Amino acid sequence: MNKELRVIHAEMLIELAEQHDDVMVLEADLMGSMSTRKFADAFPNNFLQCGIAEANMIGVAAGLAAVGKVPFVHSFGCFATRRCYDQIFLAGGYAKQHINIFGSDAGVTAVTNGGTHMPFEDTGLMRLVPNATVIDVSDEHVLRAAMRYAYNNKGVNYIRSTRKDLPHLHQSEADIEIGKGNVLKDGETITLIASGICVHDAMQAANMIEAQTGHSVAVIDMHTIKPLDSELVAKFAAKTGCVITIENHNVIGGLGDAVACELLSSGVAVKQFHKLGVQEQYGQVGSLDFLKETYGISAAKITEFCLEVLNKR
Secondary structure, eight states, X not given: OOOOHHHHHHHXXXXXXXXXXXXXXXXXXXXXXXXXXXXXXXXXXXXXXXOSOHHHHHHHHHHHHHTTOEEEEEEEHHHHHTTTHHHXXXXXXXXXXXXXXXXXXXXXXXXXXXXXXXXXXXXXXXXTSTTOEEEEOOSHHHHHHXXXXXXXXXXXXXXXXXXXXXXXXXXXXXXXXXXXXXXXEOOSSEEEEEOTTHHHXXXXXXXXXXXXHOOOEEEEEOOEEXXXXXXXXXXXXXXXXXXXXXXXXXXXXXXXXXXXXHHHHHXXXXXXXXXXXXXXXXXXXXXXXXXXXXTTOSHHHHHHHHHHHHHTO
16 A cells, blocks of 8 residues: 555655755654654754744744755645745745745645645646745655755755645655656657646646547646746657646646747647636535546546547647
């Protein structure tokens, strides 16, 4: 059975602290729900409980970074970004401090916590912080690689993820290079570029499309949204001529916009380009399956859309 990603997150923090005595972990009153109590028990002098005061938590992290510590902070994705954006931008990015931010319950994975806790804008916000790295986790190997990268990459690093478990997409952490997408499936007709939980639905959709039509569909796990793997985007755009992005996020400012900009910059001509994701909507309460269906990012909805695209050719 796969471990929940919140458990992997806590295990990685402990592993990093065992290797580096400068690691500091800051929580916003969520260590029970994120398994970071294990870290607090193991490294009490490297842990700070900041309470429900996310802006202050980022300020504290910036101060720690200024004196040589490497802080890892966590809260719900909406509170870890939107609520304290000015502190991230100024105390983190502008001041050139090294701050690692983990935004949990990304997008629809907030499920029954509802719209107030459902971040559909966090990727877009963090892409706008100059030189920040933005990663959307698709399985535990990506999370492990992302956290190890975050420790070593000086600057603002943002990792968004579900807290729950996800099936494996990759064989090991060694398969993951932050800043480079992973081709999970080759294809000739359509390229599906997905991130986070949507990669799993994209894979299912690709298999269903091939079974129904015989057309081959490429699937790319674009776990690093910034910096984007522009070379891989251009290669598959030229190969298939049809690119569809799928994201657990608003289509404005997220993966789709990042890919679109790269396509325009590269000069690669594509016959069709589409963005699947949240369309000018807020979050709501619901099960994960219901929410993925509602926002058009379930395997069934992706398949339906791709079949419409193929029928119009």
